[in-house]
Amino acid sequence: MPRSKQPPAxxxxxSSPDPRRLQMDDIARLAGVSTAxxxxxxxxxxxxxxxxxxxxxxxxxxxxxxxxxAARNLRIQENRTVAVVVPYDxxxxxxxxxxxxxxxxxxxxxxxxxxxxxxxxxRVDAERLDLAAGWLDSGKxxxxxxxxxxxxxxxxxxxxxxxxxxxxxxxxMPQQLYCSVGGDNxxxxxxxxxxxxxxxxxxxxxxxDAKLPEVWLRQQGYALALKEAGLKADPELELAAPFxxxxxxxxxxxxxxxHQDFDAALCCSDVLALLMIQVLRAQGxxxxxxxxxxxxxxxPLAAYCDPPxxxxxxxxxxxxxxxxxxxxxxxSGDRALSRTMPVYLYQRKSTLAGA
Amino acid sequence: MPRSKQPPAxxxxxSSPDPRRLQMDDIARLAGVSTAxxxxxxxxxxxxxxxxxxxxxxxxxxxxxxxxxAARNLRIQENRTVAVVVPYDxxxxxxxxxxxxxxxxxxxxxxxxxxxxxxxxxRVDAERLDLAAGWLDSGKxxxxxxxxxxxxxxxxxxxxxxxxxxxxxxxxMPQQLYCSVGGDNxxxxxxxxxxxxxxxxxxxxxxxDAKLPEVWLRQQGYALALKEAGLKADPELELAAPFxxxxxxxxxxxxxxxHQDFDAALCCSDVLALLMIQVLRAQGxxxxxxxxxxxxxxxPLAAYCDPPxxxxxxxxxxxxxxxxxxxxxxxSGDRALSRTMPVYLYQRKSTLAGA
DNA sequence: ATGAAAGCGCTAACAC
DNA sequence: GTGTTAGCGCTTTCAT
Numbered sequence: 001m002p003r004s005k006q007p008p009a010x011x012x013x014x015s016s017p018d019p020r021r022l023q024m025d026d027i028a029r030l031a032g033v034s035t036a037x038x039x040x041x042x043x044x045x046x047x048x049x050x051x052x053x054x055x056x057x058x059x060x061x062x063x064x065x066x067x068x069x070a071a072r073n074l075r076i077q078e079n080r081t082v083a084v085v086v087p088y089d090x091x092x093x094x095x096x097x098x099x100x101x102x103x104x105x106x107x108x109x110x111x112x113x114x115x116x117x118x119x120x121x122x123r124v125d126a127e128r129l130d131l132a133a134g135w136l137d138s139g140k141x142x143x144x145x146x147x148x149x150x151x152x153x154x155x156x157x158x159x160x161x162x163x164x165x166x167x168x169x170x171x172x173m174p175q176q177l178y179c180s181v182g183g184d185n186x187x188x189x190x191x192x193x194x195x196x197x198x199x200x201x202x203x204x205x206x207x208x209d210a211k212l213p214e215v216w217l218r219q220q221g222y223a224l225a226l227k228e229a230g231l232k233a234d235p236e237l238e239l240a241a242p243f244x245x246x247x248x249x250x251x252x253x254x255x256x257x258x259h260q261d262f263d264a265a266l267c268c269s270d271v272l273a274l275l276m277i278q279v280l281r282a283q284g285x286x287x288x289x290x291x292x293x294x295x296x297x298x299x300p301l302a303a304y305c306d307p308p309x310x311x312x313x314x315x316x317x318x319x320x321x322x323x324x325x326x327x328x329x330x331x332s333g334d335r336a337l338s339r340t341m342p343v344y345l346y347q348r349k350s351t352l353a354g355a
Numbered sequence: 356m357p358r359s360k361q362p363p364a365x366x367x368x369x370s371s372p373d374p375r376r377l378q379m380d381d382i383a384r385l386a387g388v389s390t391a392x393x394x395x396x397x398x399x400x401x402x403x404x405x406x407x408x409x410x411x412x413x414x415x416x417x418x419x420x421x422x423x424x425a426a427r428n429l430r431i432q433e434n435r436t437v438a439v440v441v442p443y444d445x446x447x448x449x450x451x452x453x454x455x456x457x458x459x460x461x462x463x464x465x466x467x468x469x470x471x472x473x474x475x476x477x478r479v480d481a482e483r484l485d486l487a488a489g490w491l492d493s494g495k496x497x498x499x500x501x502x503x504x505x506x507x508x509x510x511x512x513x514x515x516x517x518x519x520x521x522x523x524x525x526x527x528m529p530q531q532l533y534c535s536v537g538g539d540n541x542x543x544x545x546x547x548x549x550x551x552x553x554x555x556x557x558x559x560x561x562x563x564d565a566k567l568p569e570v571w572l573r574q575q576g577y578a579l580a581l582k583e584a585g586l587k588a589d590p591e592l593e594l595a596a597p598f599x600x601x602x603x604x605x606x607x608x609x610x611x612x613x614h615q616d617f618d619a620a621l622c623c624s625d626v627l628a629l630l631m632i633q634v635l636r637a638q639g640x641x642x643x644x645x646x647x648x649x650x651x652x653x654x655p656l657a658a659y660c661d662p663p664x665x666x667x668x669x670x671x672x673x674x675x676x677x678x679x680x681x682x683x684x685x686x687s688g689d690r691a692l693s694r695t696m697p698v699y700l701y702q703r704k705s706t707l708a709g710a
Numbered sequence: 711a712t713g714a715a716a717g718c719g720c721t722a723a724c725a726c
Numbered sequence: 727g728t729g730t731t732a733g734c735g736c737t738t739t740c741a742t
Contacts, residue, residue: 021494023719034729039721049727066492070434071719073425074734084476086464099655102457109441109476118495121439121464121476137421139376139735140473274659300454301654304629306661378735389713394737404711426735429718494719713742718735725730 022065030063031056042067081118082143082327083135084108087126087150089244098243100269100297100314101147104169107320108145115324117143130155136164143327145169149180149213165330167323171217172338179336181323183343185214188312189221191345192266192294195310197229199351201264201292205237207252207276208268208296215268218296222266237262243269252279263291264351270295270302270311277307277350292351308348315341377420385418386411397422436473437498437682438490439463442481442505444599453598455624455652455669456502459524462675463500470679472498485510491519498682500524504535504568520685522678526569527693534691536678538698540569543667544576546700547621547649550665552584554706556619556647560592562607562631563623563651570623573651577621592617598624607634618646619706625650625657625666632662632705647706663703670696 028035033052040048041056060066073079086101105121112119120141124132129152135141142165149156149170159166160178168178171185196204206222208215223233237259241251248271256279267273273295277287287293287307295302295311302309318341326336383390388407395403396411415421428434441456460476467474475496479487484507490496497520504511504525514521515533523533526540551559561577563570578588592614596606603626611634622628628650632642642648642662650657650666657664673696681691 025719035719036721036730037728040728043721045722047727052727064492066489066494068429068494068719070425070428070494071734072721074423074429074718074736075720075722077734079425081475099454099457102454102461105460105476106457109478113477119476120436121460121474122468123464134421137419139421139423139425271655274656278659299656300626301629301656301660304633304660305656306659306663308661380735390736391713391715391738392711395712398737400738402711407711423735426718427737429720429734430736430738432718711742714740716737716739717733718737720734721732723730723732726728 021068022063023068024065027056027060027063027065031059079139079142080116081120081141082112082145082324083120083122083132083141084112084145084147085129085132085135086121086123086147087129088123089242090125090127098269098271099299100316103299103316104147104319107316107318108323109320111320111324115328117324126150127152128155130159133159133162133164143167143331145323145327151211153213165327167327167330167336169319169323171214172340173213173217176338179326179330180338181319181326182214182340183312183314184340185217185343186221186224188296188314188343188345189218189266190225191221191343192296192310192312193222193225194228195345195347196264196266196292196294196351197225197231199292202231203234203237203262203264205239205255205259205262205265206233207239207241207255207265207272209240209242210238211240218266218268241272243272245271245275248272249275249279252276256280256283256285264293265291266294266296268296270297270299270305270309272296273309273311273350274305288350288352294345294351298346302346303348305350307350307352310348310351311346313344313346315343376423377418378423379420382411382415382418382420386414434494434497435471436475436496437467437500437679438475438477438487438496439467439500439502440484440487440490441476441478441502442484443478444597445480445482453624453626454654455671458654458671459502459674462671462673463678464675466675466679470683472679481505482507483510485514488514488517488519498522498686500678500682506566508568520682522682522685522691524674524678526572527695528568528572531693534681534685535693536674536681537569537695538667538669539695540572540698541576541579543651543669543698543700544573544621545580546576546698547651547665547667548577548580549583550700550702551619551621551647551649551706552580552586554647557586558589558592558617558619560594560610560614560617560620561588562594562596562610562620562627564595564597565593566595573621573623596627598627600626600630603627604630604634607631611635611638611640619648620646621649621651623651625652625654625660625664627651628664628666628705629660632660643705643707649700649706653701657701658703660705662705662707665703665706666701668699668701670698 024035024038028038041053144166146168157177168180170180170182172180210216210219226233239255241248273293295309298311298313302311329336379390379393383393396408499521501523512532523535525535525537527535565571565574581588594610596603628648650664653666653668657666684691
């Protein structure tokens with residue numbers, strides 16, 4: 001038998017540090033009613049005397065009482081917690097850190113708060129996105145938001161087949177079963193590439209790992225724009241660099257040493273773009289005179305870099321709202337369609353000078 | 356009476372979309388044992404037959420069963436959830452967005468995950484920090500981490516008097532009752548100011564709202580460094596600018612228009628520093644030639660700005676670990692002392708040129 | 711080594 | 727309008 005309920009904290013021993021948390025019983029006793037009445041009062045039931053209700057609510061507040069949510073959830077079989085999961089690269093021990101992901105998290109936090117949901121934030125090994133479902137399975141959360149697809153489209157599809165309420169930030173891939181929300185990556189890739197071509201560049205490098213759906217889509221846009229201009233993509237100019245800064249730097253250094261002939265680059269994050277600029281300069285090439293650089297994301301500081309970065313602006317503020325909306329739809333049993341939001345190219349100095 | 360337990364989901368109707376979540380009962384029945392045995396097996400009790408344990412664990416896993424945490428918590432009176440709260444300015448509707456705060460959140464997320472805690476993330480009106488205690492009162496969380504003190508030192512002290520397990524990111528103030536963790540703000544202010552003075556600057560402006568404890572401490576360091584150099588602080592050169600970018604820009608514009616004579620500025624965030632540079636340039640002053648600028652925080656991109664920013668590096672990665680450690684100490688009943696971590700000045704181009 | 715049963719704190723159907 | 731009571735899913739004491 002579990003230890004019996006402790007006697008109401010006696011004040012005889014002045015040093016009792018954590019008086020047993022107040023519970024409904026106590027309020028009931030103090031108010032001279034039953035717990036049922038207290039419950040009704042606190043939940044604004046309408047079959048209760050207005051006077052008693054006021055009295056009880058008042059008392060509860062003055063005593064700083066609030067209901068035990070675990071118990072309430074258990075009884076009422078409800079829960080308003082959404083798990084937000086940021087994948088990280090377990091191998092490189094790279095943690096939640098990309099400023100863009102962090103902004104998305106902030107945006108989601110706002111949207112969830114606005115709709116009265118609680119947000120559980122965690123990270124998960126990018127190779128095992130399916131583990132994120134643990135939040136749902138354990139009953140801790142009733143909905144799941146994943147920041148990024150990484151390489152595991154397949155795991156996400158499986159989760160969708162289990163009918164889990166799931167929204168993923170990322171690109172919409174053909175025949176995808178889960179609900180994704182993201183910027184229009186193909187458009188972003190195309191806008192950036194067209195801009196480079198129109199300003200006279202001809203050898204445009206593409207930097208990003210196309211195994212990631214978002215990057216793959218951007219690459220499609222890049223290829224499309226090249227084709228429109230009557231050029232064909234040169235596989236030599238495609239660099240599958242990771243996003244993690246220090247690893248990326250290695251890739252970029254080698255790539256730039258090997259390829260002296262490109263006159264522009266589309267980098268799949270602003271951080272990559274900045275690193276690229278650094279590497280190019282170290283090798284004596286000027287940006288934008290010798291090489292024009294376009295970034296991706298439009299982080300808050302992109303406008304203040306040296307040079308200010310031309311970049312594809314992602315709709316961060318909108319992202320949270322859209323993801324939460326899609327999730328809520330699923331949680332109420334509707335099927336939520338994936339959403340692709342428009343993106344815009346912000347032209348700044350990193351692509352300014354003529355060739 | 357609550358609706359009685361539903362019959363185990365029959366598969367006769369093939370379209371039952373959400374079969375009632377599996378529970379311990381089901382596993383017990385399928386394994387031909389009692390729920391008590393299942394519970395023991397799953398919790399690795401040692402008074403259970405190794406064979407049965409294996410069999411049950413296996414079965415549970417194959418069925419994707421996991422315990423209902425609300426029920427478990429209720430029974431066991433335990434909870435491993437920590438609430439992390441980011442204050443925001445309700446008036447300006449400025450949400451969770453400062454890149455520095457977001458990094459701190461990431462750092463805390465990592466530290467909590469490493470120690471097996473769940474993290475509930477939310478924001479709260481900066482004027483009502485005390486509302487954050489709701490997480491504790493409602494039993495949803497057992498510990499509270501607040502990012503920043505804002506103006507409400509007093510509310511925090513009250514929470515501490517209630518003996519709530521609480522850790523605040525921020526500066527350690529005299530006679531403070533709560534546990535804070537933060538960089539050494541006074542040192543940061545002093546390092547930055549000394550550096551400016553040593554490179555020949557004489558009229559050093561201070562930009563930041565000293566009503567915030569962290570800023571106040573930096574200002575103390577600033578004043579100290581001036582005094583060491585035999586100079587006295589000129590109140591005219593102190594600007595109580597808010598952190599929010601658009602409001603800040605207004606303040607900076609007016610300040611710079613009014614004061615043409617300062618040759619250096621210590622700005623209390625990197626974002627403020629960048630805005631300051633922009634405003635100065637718009638008014639025809641060069642950085643660093645005419646005005647040297649020091650930022651604060653050392654955001655990931657500070658090294659890539661134009662010009663690369665001299666700034667005070669805050670120990671972000673260490674921050675999460677320290678805060679969680681202090682919180683855990685409190686949760687196990689110990690008194691946790693506030694911690695002040697060293698900070699370092701990173702010298703870059705924004706202060707480079709001679710006067 | 712296992713099962714029966716009580717009860718964590720709360721809500722709601724039912725009786726009055 | 728209010729009290730009585732059963733039970734949400736789980737853990738653990740006690741009995742076997």
